[in-house]
Amino acid sequence: MVSAGLLKVIALSSLAAYSAFGRSVPKSRRDSAPSGFTLTGTASSDTPLTLKIALTQSNPSGLEEALYDVSTPSSANYGQHLSKDEAASYLAPTSETSSAVNAWLQQNGLNATAMNPAGDWIRVQTTVGQANELFGASYSVYVHESTGKQVLRTLEYSIPEEIKSHVTVVHPTVMFPKYSILSPVFSAQTQKRGLPRADASCSTVTPACLQGLYGIPTTAATESSNTLGVTGYGNDWANQDDLESFLSQYRTDISASTTYSLETLDGGSDPQSSSDAGVEADLDIEYTVGIATGVPVTFISVGESNNDGDLDGFLDTINYLLDQDSPPQVITTSYGDWEPDIDEAMADNLCNAYAQLGARGVSIMFASGDGGVSGVQDRDCTTFVPEFPSGCPYITSVGGTTGTNPETAVSFSGGGFSNYWATPSYQANAVSGYLDYLGSTYSGLYNASGRGFPDVATQAQDFEIVTGGAAEPVSGTSCASPTFASIISLLNDELIAAGKSPLGFLNPWLYSTAASALTDITSGDNPGCNTDGFSATTGWDPVTGLGTPVFSKLKTAAGL
Numbered sequence: 306m307v308s309a310g311l312l313k314v315i316a317l318s319s320l321a322a323y324s325a326f327g328r329s330v331p332k333s334r335r336d337s338a339p340s341g342f343t344l345t346g347t348a349s350s351d352t353p354l355t356l357k358i359a360l361t362q363s364n365p366s367g368l369e370e371a372l373y374d375v376s377t378p379s380s381a382n383y384g385q386h387l388s389k390d391e392a393a394s395y396l397a398p399t400s401e402t403s404s405a406v407n408a409w410l411q412q413n414g415l416n417a418t419a420m421n422p423a424g425d426w427i428r429v430q431t432t433v434g435q436a437n438e439l440f441g442a443s444y445s446v447y448v449h450e451s452t453g454k455q456v457l458r459t460l461e462y463s464i465p466e467e468i469k470s471h472v473t474v475v476h477p478t479v480m481f482p483k484y485s486i487l488s489p490v491f492s493a494q495t496q497k498r499g500l501p502r503a504d505a506s507c508s509t510v511t512p513a514c515l516q517g518l519y520g521i522p523t524t525a526a527t528e529s530s531n532t533l534g535v536t537g538y539g540n541d542w543a544n545q546d547d548l549e550s551f552l553s554q555y556r557t558d559i560s561a562s563t564t565y566s567l568e569t570l571d572g573g574s575d576p577q578s579s580s581d582a583g584v585e586a587d588l589d590i591e592y593t594v595g596i597a598t599g600v601p602v603t604f605i606s607v608g609e610s611n612n613d614g615d616l617d618g619f620l621d622t623i624n625y626l627l628d629q630d631s632p633p634q635v636i637t638t639s640y641g642d643w644e645p646d647i648d649e650a651m652a653d654n655l656c657n658a659y660a661q662l663g664a665r666g667v668s669i670m671f672a673s674g675d676g677g678v679s680g681v682q683d684r685d686c687t688t689f690v691p692e693f694p695s696g697c698p699y700i701t702s703v704g705g706t707t708g709t710n711p712e713t714a715v716s717f718s719g720g721g722f723s724n725y726w727a728t729p730s731y732q733a734n735a736v737s738g739y740l741d742y743l744g745s746t747y748s749g750l751y752n753a754s755g756r757g758f759p760d761v762a763t764q765a766q767d768f769e770i771v772t773g774g775a776a777e778p779v780s781g782t783s784c785a786s787p788t789f790a791s792i793i794s795l796l797n798d799e800l801i802a803a804g805k806s807p808l809g810f811l812n813p814w815l816y817s818t819a820a821s822a823l824t825d826i827t828s829g830d831n832p833g834c835n836t837d838g839f840s841a842t843t844g845w846d847p848v849t850g851l852g853t854p855v856f857s858k859l860k861t862a863a864g865l
């Protein structure tokens with residue numbers, strides 16, 4: 306967020322576009338700010354502005370090939386994950402790109418800092434006046450009505466001719482922040498109440514329920530190098546007292562003082578007063594520490610000092626992780642956005658960054674969304690709305706189920722097909738099987754050649770959590786992603802203990818060796834956009850993916 310004090314609002318004056326720096330090529334524009342934002346005026350030209358600039362990545366298709374090579378069980382190189390430098394080298398700009406951009410920066414008196422090991426993102430400190438000139442932009446001050454936050458954005462920008470083939474995204478420009486995405490959907494019983502009894506019946510979901518249902522071991526993991534990262538955004542913080550109450554009620558077999566470690570970026574924090582406890586963060590921490598028994602869990606609290614929320618925060622998070630020599634082997638994120646609301650070049654860039662981390666052996670889980678076929682949350686729609694980053698083929702998207710005997714799809718489970726990414730080969734058979742079943746139903750409402758999601762599912766309704774000192778049941782695919790991530794962490798613990806590689810990018814394994822280690826969910830659907838949504842059926846479906854985990858079978862599929 307740009308702090309209010311920095312912004313001097315002046316009357317609109319003539320704007321110097323396409324100035325002395327040569328011809329520019331229009332890059333991106335929008336007609337108006339998204340609803341919820343009000344234009345308050347142009348920003349004064351001396352206002353400091355930090356731009357994040359994405360440089361053309363040298364070899365994303367080589368990275369994709371390398372990712373599949375180390376993640377596909379039938380490949381000779383399965384499990385031979387890339388080093389940090391090897392993975393980064395695929396996305397590092399070519400020397401031609403670096404010299405063109407450096408010459409242009411120098412000519413304009415600007416310095417760049419690399420934002421990650423590949424150097425495909427650079428940060429440049431400039432002013433509104435200079436950025437307006439360089440990018441044919443018209444930076445203005447917009448206020449986000451419900452939060453009062455102010456941001457600097459332009460409705461259009463251009464790329465100077467001399468660097469146009471070397472720059473893919475300039476941020477912030479036309480992409481506005483969202484501030485609140487994919488938080489848990491609360492069940493009808495939102496009143497806080499006393500703690501229910503811990504039982505394995507699954508009348509509401511507790512660790513005992515999930516352990517019984519999926520055969521998750523309760524014995525402690527042993528490998529201290531095997532960590533699970535939980536990302537947190539939007540000032541939604543995890544609370545240690547809540548975790549302790551949760552464990553003392555639901556995990557009486559382990560120490561109630563078992564806790565998580567904290568990492569922060571962009572000025573993130575984790576304040577511990579009861580009123581600071583966040584429902585999302587408490588849920589994510591309680592169902593990782595409480596399910597991945599003995600696995601070191603890290604809460605990565607992303608603040609907003611260098612970003613304007615959500616996607617910008619996602620960018621800083623992945624760059625932060627890529628910069629680490631030993632990132633967590635598993636990452637879970639219960640936030641997301643509507644794919645069409647994101648600039649495609651930005652989405653593509655982030656997706657390639659996930660591929661880079663995956664090639665290094667990290668399993669990346671995202672919740673599939675809580676709006677059924679309308680995406681991340683309910684919204685008015687005439688065609689189905691895919692969710693980002695679930696549409697990215699290099700992450701594992703986790704949908705939701707409810708009930709037992711049999712489990713069925715939960716109605717809010719986000720699922721569908723990307724418009725940005727084509728069906729990857731690892732799921733081609735699974736998706737074509739579903740499309741055959743679907744026939745002409747919903748023709749024109751979804752993209753039959755897109756990447757289908759979710760990949761897998763777990764329970765997602767009525768999870769008992771403790772937050773702000775009281776018990777509360779919550780629902781959403783926000784419950785499912787940490788649950789599935791915990792199971793993967795427990796498998797990794799055993800793999801590492803056996804001297805084997807962690808699972809890394811999961812999908813090629815899930816759709817081949819591990820497909821029969823999942824319980825196929827064959828009933829329920831995910832309504833949205835005034836339709837009944839897709840139906841779960843035999844085989845993969847865009848509601849529950851391949852199904853829900855069976856721990857013992859997954860162990861076998863992992864070679865344990």
Ligand SMILES: *[C@@H]1O[C@H](CO)[C@@H](O)[C@H](O)[C@H]1NC(C)=O
Pocket residue numbers: 414415416
């Ligand atoms: C760029 O970096 C050089 C060397 O560190 C420094 O002297 C100069 O002031 C910097 N320029 C800007 C615009 O920050």
Ligand SMILES: *[C@@H]1O[C@H](CO)[C@@H](O)[C@H](O)[C@H]1NC(C)=O
Pocket residue numbers: 723724725726727728752753754755756
């Ligand atoms: C459908 O997906 C394909 C493959 O990703 C893409 O090329 C195409 O543009 C998408 N169609 C629409 C209407 O977005």
